[in-house]
Amino acid sequence: MVMSEFSLDFSQRLNYGRYDQVTVEIVLSSAPETHVAIDAKVDTGSKFCIFQPRYAFLLGFDLESGAREKIRTAAGHFIAYGHEVALSVADIEWDTIVYFAEMETFPVNVVGRIGFLDHLQVGLVDYDQLLYLGPFEAA
Numbered sequence: 001m002v003m004s005e006f007s008l009d010f011s012q013r014l015n016y017g018r019y020d021q022v023t024v025e026i027v028l029s030s031a032p033e034t035h036v037a038i039d040a041k042v043d044t045g046s047k048f049c050i051f052q053p054r055y056a057f058l059l060g061f062d063l064e065s066g067a068r069e070k071i072r073t074a075a076g077h078f079i080a081y082g083h084e085v086a087l088s089v090a091d092i093e094w095d096t097i098v099y100f101a102e103m104e105t106f107p108v109n110v111v112g113r114i115g116f117l118d119h120l121q122v123g124l125v126d127y128d129q130l131l132y133l134g135p136f137e138a139a
Contacts, residue, residue: 008121010132012090017129024131026111028098029086030059038109042131046112047071049087049098050080055109056100059085063100071099078103087115092135094119 016023022042028051029035036058038051050071056063066081080099087096096115111117123132 008123008132008134010121010123010134012092012133014090014131014133015129016131022124022126022131024089024111027088028055028059029088030061030083034058034060035086040109040111042116043110043112044117046110047114048080048082049096049111049115050106051098051100051109052106053100053102053104056081056083059083061100063102066100067097069099078106087119089116089120090133092120092133094135 014024019039023039024042025037026040027035027037036055038055040049040051048069048071053063061083063081066083069080069082071078071080079102081102082097082099084095084097086093087098096119098115118136120136121134125132
């Protein structure tokens with residue numbers, strides 16, 4: 001057995017056992033008084049954080065005034081619009097750009113690599129349905 005000395009520091013431990021997938025409760029804020037709570041799937045294969053369009057409206061955004069992006073998936077593509085928000089999970093918060101799907105029937109909310117995973121250290125113990133999170137701090 002090979003042993004290595006690596007150290008990660010996690011400030012949060014989240015149990016996702018009540019969900020059928022690895023899911024986190026996040027809060028998006030567009031202003032100090034305007035915020036929404038969302039259950040989002042953690043998707044390491046997704047380049048962006050993408051949410052249903054209704055959340056853009058709840059945050060006070062004109063959906064199509066955001067940065068237009070054509071998102072490609074294994075099943076095709078769709079249009080989404082990027083807006084700057086404060087994103088928080090547990091006690092960790094940062095400013096980032098997230099995308100809201102144009103399609104009203106967009107079925108899922110996901111947090112992906114850019115805007116979520118690139119701000120965190122992440123540990124996953126699926127057997128126990130635990131997700132460990134800590135803020136990423138460049139060395």
